[in-house]
Amino acid sequence: MTLRDVAARAGVSFKTVSNVINGHPHVTEATRGRVQDAIDALGYRPNQSARSLRHGRSGILALAVPELTSPYFAALASEAGRAAKEHGRVLVIEETLGDVEGERVALVDLTSRLVDGVILSPLVTPQEVVVERIGETPLVMLGEHRYAVRADHVGMDSVRAARELTEHLLATGRRRIAVVGRQDGGSTGGERWLGHVQALLAADLVPDSSLVARVKAYRRADGERAVRELLAAGARPDAVLCFNDLLALGAMHTLRQAGLAVPGDVAVAGFDDIEESRYAGLTTVAPDLPLLAREAVRLLVRRVENRTVPPALVEVPFRVEVRSSTA
Amino acid sequence: MTLRDVAARAGVSFKTVSNVINGHPHVTEATRGRVQDAIDALGYRPNQSARSLRHGRSGILALAVPELTSPYFAALASEAGRAAKEHGRVLVIEETLGDVEGERVALVDLTSRLVDGVILSPLVTPQEVVVERIGETPLVMLGEHRYAVRADHVGMDSVRAARELTEHLLATGRRRIAVVGRQDGGSTGGERWLGHVQALLAADLVPDSSLVARVKAYRRADGERAVRELLAAGARPDAVLCFNDLLALGAMHTLRQAGLAVPGDVAVAGFDDIEESRYAGLTTVAPDLPLLAREAVRLLVRRVENRTVPPALVEVPFRVEVRSSTA
DNA sequence: CTGAAAGCGCTTACAG
């Protein structure tokens, strides 16, 4: 079932069929109609591999996220898939597992020939790798991890978000704010920590290192463990600021098991505004996720079309959603 | 950067390079080494579109699920992506939104030329559409919706699972078991309902239609609404059996808001064993999801390789995870 | 064990 079959049936040259399919001008209405009828009758679909070979592009984009089982990234993938479809592209979702090797695979192997470009939500990718790939392949970076590279980037102002969230906690009278989510190595959380400290200092407070819990990953279990360890170490926070919602949900779980009331004894807040947070009454920073996804896809499509256009930095708005966990 | 460039650098014909890349025999070690050095030096990657055009296959598989924001389907997609990678394939995830058009797109458009085959988790696809596509394109069906078609299928025994879950509720002394999750149209939940009724009848009980809530979709909000309506209608269940975990989590939310203790006043149970359920202490049916995903991919790869092999029906084991919501 | 030819299905110039 090829162009030639359709052409034979419609009684035209196969080039004319190609013109009809690609919506080129210079085809009479009558011819167009006849070709379209033949296409419909035969159920013809163009061979995408042949088109890709000819075009030098596959029409496939990739989104590389740490893990799809994180509700935030699942929602992001869903939105990005929709956006890709609107641009006539297909989206492949790649799980990096947040390790260097996974992110390298996404950046190097995947883009090598199958995919036209990659949207990467990096956790650990070192600067050099990004530098090496930029120029090699169209790339849009997501999130807080800012590289000293002129690359397309979409994210929210996490410093300001953390500052505003901390200000909210301070405004409700909290003074001993524990922080869950700093990490060794990865710079994730670096911006959120910075914003938090800015708010403390502005209120004439100083960070208390006995209230800071580091985590391995950003899952419920890490939030649970962090709070358990804080409490075991004798910390008595009146608020827990978590760097994402899963950490916060895990933290709430541990606090309640320890007999502490939320928000009576301890307020809890997070980042992301995943669906579960709405049900749990969790105060959180809500980025405009659909916009973030759409902008990332838009920038990537643009970059695929034109490798030389100057990189864009898009900042997506957010809101602090105040709910019962801090009210 | 093509085969020819590598060949030129290695001082062999480009056919020899092709042989090396594809691991064909009849290449001396010395030649292989020289070619490999050239490949590494140039950073050569084969053009996937050209390979696909030649092979008549893209190496891309699709997984079509109702929505990626459902934790169950996100986990499934994650596992299936891993499994596809183990087979040297790439997985495209398609959201059908659980409507006829979305599932048609997945079955017809996506498979038309880009993708070698589709794993479909259908909610509403009518029998005719499956019949039409089967034979046209490699297809593996997932879940409860059984079609009277000889198609590859992977699922758990939902009838038995619902029966066992109901038996558990009966064993803990519950007698007025509400059911949340029947649907108009879609046969989803049909098997679970059947298993539930079997267990009731075996215990000399009969289904009470005033305890059955229909839902539009399988999200938290639907579970909330269903229980709210049941309570408003004067129903006083001592258990709520929900056809998935999100419904159950929504149900628990409403029950607690209504001042009812779980499980003191009302037990709650679900299906899927999503991560949140472990934290919420929700009793649920836990299918072997990694196995389900791996088997689906395995069957699809097999089908792509051989269109005539007889269809396989794979049944995946499950466990009833008893937790505090029914204990 | 390696080389030259043909062709996968399409699109992009180029003629007419």
Add this chain to the structure above:
DNA sequence: CTGAAAGCGCTTACAG
């Protein structure tokens, strides 16, 4: 406005 040619990069027979 439509047709004949060339070629995208690869692999698959087929020779040698």
